[in-house]
Amino acid sequence: MDDKKERREALGKEIRRLLKLRNTKGKELAERLGVTPMWVSKILTGKAWPRRDTMSGICVALCHTDEEQNTLERLYSQREVSKNRPPLEALAENYPVRKSRAMDFLKQRTAELKLKRAVATYLQEREIDYQADFCRGGLSSDFLLNLGGKSIALECRPATLEQLDTKTEMLLAQELVNQGVAEETLIILPEGGELHQLNLDGIEFMALQYLGDRLSKFGV
Structure with missing residues (x-):
């Protein structure tokens, strides 16, 4: 043995x-x-x-x-x-905390993947040309759409507007535009929320079910 x-x-x-x-x-x-x-x-x-x-x-x-x-x-x-x-008492105290944090991370990650999958399905059903998980240098985007020569970045955020750090999201979205990655950036939230569409200093936040209305402006 x-x-x-x-x-x-x-x-x-x-x-x-x-x-x-x-x-x-x-x-x-x-x-x-x-x-x-x-x-x-x-x-x-x-x-x-x-x-x-x-x-x-x-x-x-x-x-x-x-x-x-x-x-x-x-x-x-x-x-x-x-x-x-570490003493037994320390392990007993810390293990539930570590497990809780791990489960919170997995829950957030799962919600993110579900939203990205829903967006991908939406784009595929409408035969929209896109690149998932776009990366260039230090910049990235969940989806980069090509709409008749116009590039649109989609960022998926599985949260309510109240849960988001909107200032940070706006800065990141604007940087994609400033660096020439996209001409516009749309931040997509899950379906079913109270938010329809919201424009903050040129950066649009919207629930997934309203993405079609926004893209229709590009002839999609």
Whole structure:
């Protein structure tokens, strides 16, 4: 048996011992860690090696003493844990915060991808010529449209107008125009909001469902 497999199995065995001691099931541990039960099962049977953040979560969920945590950490790293290791209380306090921040990031990222996908579908259905994820030098745009020789940049923002830093958005949009990337920049927000169209110093904010009305001015 290779050394890596022995380490995985030894770690899994200790986690199983703690699960039994805490009267906790693998499924419950998975829910607390925010991972799938299958992934936890692989860790418990020595078929997978947990990531550092997952391991920290396991310590928080199952270790009630520094000795228990020290044992898990030693099996994980195969060396004595540093005396400078954060105490168990610190891990317990920080892990939910880190997880919450990660989930907020994923939620925001998912909303952004959904909006970009909706915009791409809209453009494809109307056979509008566009380039997605345009980059040039230090400048970029979610979509760059070519409308009869006129270039229009579309920036997707999965938020309400109140949630946006409108001044920053206006500066970024204007820079695309100033640097010759686009002749106009439109900032697209999700459908269903109260905002229809709003022009702030030449920069237009609008919900996706009103993009057609705006593009119709270019003969689309």
